[in-house]
Amino acid sequence: MTKIQPTPRRVDSFFRKSLKDPTWRFAGCPDYRHPSKIKHPIGSIIRALLLGLICNRKTLRDSESLTKSISTSGSSLIPNTISDTTLYTALGKLPEDYLLGKLVQQVLSMHRKKQLRPMGVPFGTATIDGKNQATLTSNPNGQGHARDLADEKWKKYAPSSATDEGDYYLYPVLRATLSSNEAAPVLYHLPIPPGGSESGSFHGFLDALHQTYGHLELFRVIDVDAGFTSLQNAQLITTYGYYYLMGLKENQPTLFQKAKKHFICQWAIKTPPKISIAEERNGAVIRRSLWVSNRLEGAITSAGEWSDVTEVWCVRQETEKKDGTVTTEDRYFLTSIPVKSLTNNQKLLMIRRHWVVENDVFNSLDLQWREDDAIWSTRGNAIGTLGVLRLLAYNIVQFLRKRHLCRKQKDGTRAAPLPWRELFEVITDVFKGLHVGQRETLQGSISIA
Secondary structure (H helix, E strand, O other): OOOOOOHHHHHHHHHHHHOOOHHHOOOOOOOOOOHHHOOOOHHHHHHHHHHHHHOOOOOHHHHHHHHHHHHHOOOOOOOOOOOHHHHHHHHOOOOHHHHHHHHHHHHHHHHHOOOOOOOOOOOOEEEEEEEEEEEEOOOHHHOOEEEOOOOHHHOOOOOOOOOOOOOEEEEEEEEEEEOOOOOOOEEEEEEOOOOOOHHHHHHHHHHHHHHHHHHHOOOOEEEEOHHHOOHHHHHHHHHOOOEEEEEEOOOOHHHHHHHHHHHHHHHHOOOOOOEEEEEEEOOEEEEEEEEEEOOOOOEEEOOEEEOOOOEEEEEEEEEEOOOOOEEEEEEEEEEOOOHHHOOHHHHHHHHHHHOHHHHHHHHHHHHOOOOOOOOOOOOOOHHHHHHHHHHHHHHHHHHHHHHHOOOEOOOOOEOOOOOHHHHHHHHHHHHOOOOOOOOOOOHHHOOOO
């Protein structure tokens, strides 16, 4: 049996390999800085920002300190210390489109290495959802979506007072995540323009996603929540050659009431679920049961006929707390996936993976990288630039955490991932050269243009 190396050495080995990837080379990046003020190559600046995010530095000052530690170890990644002022200025001038291309390049590299295979299902699933990447009391670059303070969900006050009211702005984006993979990497990102909406931007986003990855067979299912559920979007997904999995709620009243009524009848005659599983979480027992029906096939609404619907799924989640109280929630889904393509266990797994984009990806970006409320810079293109850089960092760290450091167990599942805080500390130490023993430092072994 192969001896498992200590975590720091495995992290060191991971970055030794990944730093050789073209994703880390930025010599082709357009440089819009004034020639007389260029002190550091554009590649060094982007790597400094990216490494600051990978090591989860809270501020640009912390990132400056990191560049000092790395450059002291003789690194070719960042040969010299880069000040936080330089990083701040450069952020507003970096081209977001170029960095989005780097995100795609990163995903394509993972695909070539066969790192993006689906987990437990026969084909890949791309989950599309919207996210806010900043909430500010100003509107830099005129790209914000103005909100009034009646909207408690996003409410923010001016920094001068805890009670001052005034305008504030959101910077929403659409993102696609490969939810069928353990690491759930983000595939694509598109800002929603001022005055636009998630639903209104869906067509353009899906088209860009298809143009980028459609030739790879990376995913065959487009998964969306109920906010995107419409006949138009269902037909659009089908036109591009994908199957759809759509959440079903009251915004589609005809279909929702028909589905709800059908399953109520099934429960009344005690129709057993297709599959039921249970797990313990935080002292509570959670039971999930799946019912399946094809009775909505060819359903007709005011928008037209849903001729591609093959099945409607209902998942009942019952949560029993320590005190014995039980809460029940029913969730409904429409799909065009061929009936015999999935086992009942796989259907339930796909529904559980439906929530990965919120519970894992977006939650990690907000809680670990503080995406919505800890903006390093708002100058020029900085908000959009940081949004893409964070995704590059997330994909790297999450793959390291969920795949590279999580060995498979005898039952085929992976061990629990390393806690975020501990992982960030190890990564930081590795880049500072504290855990590479008698070998040459990680940074000094890599030559990057």
